[in-house]
Amino acid sequence: MEQFHFNLVRWYEEKKRNLPWRETKNPYLIWLSEIILQQTRVDQGLKYFISFKTNFPTIQDLAKASEMEVLNLWKGLGYYSRARNLHGTAIYIAENLNGKFPDNYDDIIKLKGIGSYTAAAISSFAFNEAKAVLDGNVYRVLSRVFGISTPINSTQGKKEFQALADEILDKANPGTHNQAIMEFGAMQCVPINPNCENCPLNFMCVAFSEKKVKQFPIKIGETKISNKYFVFTIIKENGKILLEKRTDSGIWKNLYQFPLTEFESLDEKSAFLNNRAYDFISNEIKHILSHQHLHCTFVISREKAQIHHPNYSWVSVKEIDEFPIPRVIERFIEENHLLIFNT
Ligand code: SF4
Structure with missing residues (x-):
């Protein structure tokens, strides 16, 4: 030795x-x-x-x-x-x-x-x-x-x-x-x-x-990966955008996101998207975590109605940088800044 x-x-x-x-x-x-x-x-x-x-x-x-x-x-x-x-x-x-x-x-x-x-x-x-x-x-x-x-x-x-x-x-x-x-x-x-x-x-x-x-090294069967199907809805009103604070105990606890609808399968998610009218639907973005693959779609909603929920806040474009946001959403905002804030 x-x-x-x-x-x-x-x-x-x-x-x-x-x-x-x-x-x-x-x-x-x-x-x-x-x-x-x-x-x-x-x-x-x-x-x-x-x-x-x-x-x-x-x-x-x-x-x-x-x-x-x-x-x-x-x-x-x-x-x-x-x-x-x-x-x-x-x-x-x-x-x-x-x-x-x-x-x-x-x-x-x-x-x-x-x-x-x-x-x-x-x-x-x-x-x-x-x-x-x-x-x-x-x-x-x-x-x-x-x-x-x-x-x-x-x-x-x-x-x-x-x-x-x-x-x-x-x-x-x-x-x-x-x-x-x-x-x-x-x-x-x-x-x-x-x-x-x-x-x-x-x-x-x-x-x-x-x-x-x-x-080398030898590994046995890799950990099973689960899939989740997400739709994030971007809702804008009077130059502000709606953010939701996550209060669950998951990996994104206390982070902020666009209001989320979550599905167990791609079929359920597609049916949801097909039944509504949107100003914009993004391509699917796959976000890979160690045990989960998140299939994320971002939509801009035509519904302008006020939404009241204790976890929701209206946030201006300038303020959005001050909120902790999951990486997949942050990247979407960086790449689609004009689309989100100027349309
Ligand atoms: S396997 Fe690693 S330790 Fe062995 S000779 Fe190659 S570099 Fe060196």
């Missing part, structure tokens, strides 16, 4: 990207970066990290902010439950832990929105606690280097890979080891066509020596 650790860390010191969250031991900032980077590319997450750090330099600042401010700053990143958990956890820490971020894995993992990977990342990066991280990049590296064919998304696989990650962790330098193996997976041992000929771990890589790199 000595050669493995040496080569991995030497590669990391030479090739690592300079990222601001690697230059701090502040657990709040490390936590912030980890939550932003879930399901987000590093180049996209970077500007959000800087903007959160600038607007909320401490956990107390984040706790004091309104949920609307936090969601607005999160705009464009998607998966808004991350922002809500971030804010809720900051409030919890400010009110119950004297504003002090917990300093060990067992306490960190009790916080809402933090799973085993994030708790291991924060405790090892900030406090050098010997907890091995296991994310998609680490699974790929371990499965290839050690030639493990247990599916990474099976219960057995999760146990086996965690045991291996714990075993090979450099207990003297867990923070650097974890950063290095994740970066190695992200930059060197990439999913498609890794440069194996020029790799510091090829001397011990089972997948490379057996010419099976493409086969």
Whole structure:
């Protein structure tokens, strides 16, 4: 293992990207970066990290902010439950832990929105606690280097890979080891066509020596995807547009949208659209989430009647940017600004 650790860390010191969250031991900032980077590319997450750090330099600042401010700053990143958990956890820490971020894995993992990977990342990066991280990049590296064919998304696989990650962790330098193996997976041992000929771990890589790199990591049947069929109705009156606040507990909780009608099937949605007259009907826009495909159509309605509902607000063109809006709607507005606001 000595050669493995040496080569991995030497590669990391030479090739690592300079990222601001690697230059701090502040657990709040490390936590912030980890939550932003879930399901987000590093180049996209970077500007959000800087903007959160600038607007909320401490956990107390984040706790004091309104949920609307936090969601607005999160705009464009998607998966808004991350922002809500971030804010809720900051409030919890400010009110119950004297504003002090917990300093060990067992306490960190009790916080809402933090799973085993994030708790291991924060405790090892900030406090050098010997907890091995296991994310998609680490699974790929371990499965290839050690030639493990247990599916990474099976219960057995999760146990086996965690045991291996714990075993090979450099207990003297867990923070650097974890950063290095994740970066190695992200930059060197990439999913498609890794440069194996020029790799510091090829001397011990089972997948490379057996010419099976493409086969690793092994996964069993992917998660079932469900389809939802949405019609968003754009209703305008006196230069204002109707927005609805979502109050359900779903992924778009407390975000704003054009009033939505939801269907279980394409047939139901088509029947609904065919029975009404509209000034405009968009092509269908498919919005892909991890477990759901949303089939969205936007219509501009001819009905000008006043609509009263506690969750509805009339909003002017200038104000619309101040509302947190799901990414699919935001993109539609960006691409159809003239159509929506000038017709
Ligand atoms: S030899 Fe190839 S598959 Fe093996 S660790 Fe290096 S890059 Fe990954």
